[in-house]
Amino acid sequence: MLSEIKAIKAELLEISIFASTDSILDSNDQLLSSLRSPGVNLLPSSSQTYTLDFTNPEGVAPGAYYLITDIDGDDAITESNENNNLASARVSATGTDVVLDWNATLLNAVATDRTAPPLAARNMAMVHAGIYATVSLIS
Ligand SMILES: [Ca+2]
Ligand SMILES: [Ca+2]
Numbered sequence: 001m002l003s004e005i006k007a008i009k010a011e012l013l014e015i016s017i018f019a020s021t022d023s024i025l026d027s028n029d030q031l032l033s034s035l036r037s038p039g040v041n042l043l044p045s046s047s048q049t050y051t052l053d054f055t056n057p058e059g060v061a062p063g064a065y066y067l068i069t070d071i072d073g074d075d076a077i078t079e080s081n082e083n084n085n086l087a088s089a090r091v092s093a094t095g096t097d098v099v100l101d102w103n104a105t106l107l108n109a110v111a112t113d114r115t116a117p118p119l120a121a122r123n124m125a126m127v128h129a130g131i132y133a134t135v136s137l138i139s
């Protein structure tokens, strides 16, 4: 992400991880963990691994979420490309199962699409009928 600049010698590099219902970082997303690493010294095309520990905060319900990593969110490092410092991956939160994941995906789709309540209710009923039929076949 930061390899496009010739070399990085930063006093402080900020890395943050957020939980989001979509792959877009916005003010509604829950900050899970962040760190400020002193003494970063990267050469072009080199990399460094950082570990951020977090537990599910109380505001994050079980289900599927996107983890979004934001590097240099406070813009302490000047780069030739400031628009490639985010990455996201969809994960299942601790304590979830496939039904909760499907339900979370459904709720995320409704929230992202801003589906009107009558249509959302119909869509959710259809998805849950499908979940019930699928789980019935498995068990
Ligand atoms: Ca978001
Ligand atoms: Ca920057």
Ligand SMILES: [Ca+2]
Binding pocket: 001, 002, 079, 081, 082, 083, 084, 085
């Ligand atoms: Ca960049």
